[in-house]
Amino acid sequence: MTWLALDTSMTLITALAGMACAVPGVFLVLRRQSLMGDALSHTALLGVVGAYWLTARIFAAGWIDSAQWETVLPIALTIGAAVVGVATAVLTEWVSRAGGVEESAGLGVIFTTAFALGLLLLVLMDDQRVHIDPDHVLFGQVETAALHVLPGTGTPRAVIWGGTLLLINSLLVCLAYKELRFAAFDAQAAAAAGLNVRLIYYGLMLMTSVTLVAVFEAVGSILAIAMLIVPAVTARFLTSRLSRLIMIAVAIAAASAVIGHACSIYCVPWLARLIGLDGVREANTAGMTAVVAGAAFTAAFLFGPEGGTLRNLWSSRRRFEPQNAEDPNAILAQQSAEIK
Structure with missing residues (x-):
């Protein structure tokens, strides 16, 4: 694979993963449940x-062979993450209602306990020689993921996964657009109108869980969580219409991947040389994509037309300035208007 093809594949993997995460992330942000993405x-x-342990036991029992293992394992891992994701949502709701505590407190209890159980099970599986590299988990392996191509196609598997996820998530949102919008903006009114708000909530958690676990291997947890939340929040400062918000969030995720990969190759080495670090040749693509997305959020937060801080400050200042500062009548009229 040439360097140009490798760079194109890495950018495409990162962009598709970010775009797939941005779709459910919009509704998490609108429902004020952004922390749920981190918890999942x-x-x-x-x-x-748990899914790996069960699949390994089935393989050891001889129910599946080595050829089937490569096909069954990714499906099993996705199903396991989806089941635990929905269970997290159910248990969080139950703890908050039964215990009379706020939802964030219940979520903190459930996701830390589940995470600790996962680590414990991982330690108990040491005889299976399961190794998890912290850098792999945090930043992913976009570089190596681009090399794992499907036989006979020349297309990286991560591209197929990311494109399929984006297509499925987009299709689900199109099919349930009205219901998702109603439940996101006014859940009580939606429930009063006969809409099954709880089913929509669990469906959103299922979509989020499947998306996260599918992109983890390639882009890591930092970028997956960032693309789940940051593009949606950024788009919220740019528009107030849901349809535009979704499209802008997806576009921000894609642009962040392209710019982030370019910065990891060109900008980071240049900045490193400025501060005397001549040995730095490039940076991690997933990490730089998250940095670019954060920069886009900062710009929207300051200058966005829908609640940008500096834009609001400038508008407020102009609203209270008299049309002619040298005209005393204008000043008196302005002061009278403020008093009234």
């Missing part, structure tokens, strides 16, 4: 490790 990224460990 932790609880997914329990589902992944």
